[in-house]
Amino acid sequence: MGRLKIVVLYDRVLVDESEEAAAGDKAPVVRTLDKKEVEEEVAEALTKLGHEPVLYEIDGTTKSLLGLARVDCDLVFNLCESFADDDTADFKIAGFLELIGKKYTGSGTHGLMLAQDKAIAKKIFAFHGIHTPTFAKSYRGRLDFSHDLQFPVIVKPAREDGSIGIEFSAVVNSIRELMERMDWLHANFDSPVLIEEYIDGREMYVGILGNDKPEPLPVVELDLSKLPDGTPRIAAAQVKWGKGTKAYRDTKSAIAADLSEETIASLQQTAVAAYQALELRDYGRVDMRLKPDGGLHVIEVNPNPWLSSRAEFAMAARKAGRTYSQLIEEIVELTTSRA
Ligand SMILES: Nc1ncnc2c1ncn2[C@@H]1O[C@H](COP(=O)(O)OP(=O)(O)O)[C@@H](O)[C@H]1O
Numbered sequence: 001m002g003r004l005k006i007v008v009l010y011d012r013v014l015v016d017e018s019e020e021a022a023a024g025d026k027a028p029v030v031r032t033l034d035k036k037e038v039e040e041e042v043a044e045a046l047t048k049l050g051h052e053p054v055l056y057e058i059d060g061t062t063k064s065l066l067g068l069a070r071v072d073c074d075l076v077f078n079l080c081e082s083f084a085d086d087d088t089a090d091f092k093i094a095g096f097l098e099l100i101g102k103k104y105t106g107s108g109t110h111g112l113m114l115a116q117d118k119a120i121a122k123k124i125f126a127f128h129g130i131h132t133p134t135f136a137k138s139y140r141g142r143l144d145f146s147h148d149l150q151f152p153v154i155v156k157p158a159r160e161d162g163s164i165g166i167e168f169s170a171v172v173n174s175i176r177e178l179m180e181r182m183d184w185l186h187a188n189f190d191s192p193v194l195i196e197e198y199i200d201g202r203e204m205y206v207g208i209l210g211n212d213k214p215e216p217l218p219v220v221e222l223d224l225s226k227l228p229d230g231t232p233r234i235a236a237a238q239v240k241w242g243k244g245t246k247a248y249r250d251t252k253s254a255i256a257a258d259l260s261e262e263t264i265a266s267l268q269q270t271a272v273a274a275y276q277a278l279e280l281r282d283y284g285r286v287d288m289r290l291k292p293d294g295g296l297h298v299i300e301v302n303p304n305p306w307l308s309s310r311a312e313f314a315m316a317a318r319k320a321g322r323t324y325s326q327l328i329e330e331i332v333e334l335t336t337s338r339a
């Protein structure tokens, strides 16, 4: 492949620190950004590969969109997950890229939209015979459900990501707690609420690379067993973003150990099926829960998973024999080989 001019597209949300501080302890945990940002890592890898990367920030303004339309490039490496603090806007950015005629890495508008709407995604899984927890959806007083639910259940926004809105109190055991939690979510998020049967089990992630023949990467486990007693074993917001908290410190991802060949195969096959069912592209990560009896459930599918070299996806790619730069190159190749 020749030298390509590649725009590394990323989004920034400016957190109003005064507002955050004023909200005090009760504020839901928000995402914080790491020192070495993922876009810099991707750009460095692209430079190493002989390409010409240009960092471009979508800051939530129309101006940043118009500026992007004027940038000349061979390809956009799309790391955008939101627009103007709206986490549901990822597919709109992809749509904008399509309209201005830019080829971009990762899932297209369709895959991004299907994966984002967890209720729709679960209905598609059911069609394909992919196990996913039984659920109900509630939005503005309307309920959507097909089966009875058994407690405990987990109550979460149907369209957020990064465990936003998922605190440890999201797992509830009674109607009263359920109603309190739904009330809290309705007040804090303008999003349908998903009420899902809670799957007690281990947390497993399978990364996928490819299009015609998607390749499942080695299984990564987020070990939640060291969370304090009485805390549900979930990747709550604190586990993902609560730097300095015990929940953050005591949970770690690593290549899953002690799984039988058969379990690995079924996690990987399920992950590929879920990736294909939602029409994802180039790369993705499928999050599952593995029950003690070996049964598994797909919790969610992430198009364009976080590409930090320390995150689960790159970890799995490394285990499968790829350096970080090789992984980035492979994503670029998958994109450029697309008609
Ligand atoms: N039905 C469920 N059973 C058990 N744990 C769940 C369930 N749904 C979510 N979780 C836990 O909550 C975490 C975040 O949920 P998820 O739906 O992936 O939200 P997000 O899109 O914000 O990452 C999961 O990684 C898992 O630990």
Ligand SMILES: [Mg+2]
Binding pocket: 162, 163, 287, 300
């Ligand atoms: Mg998740």
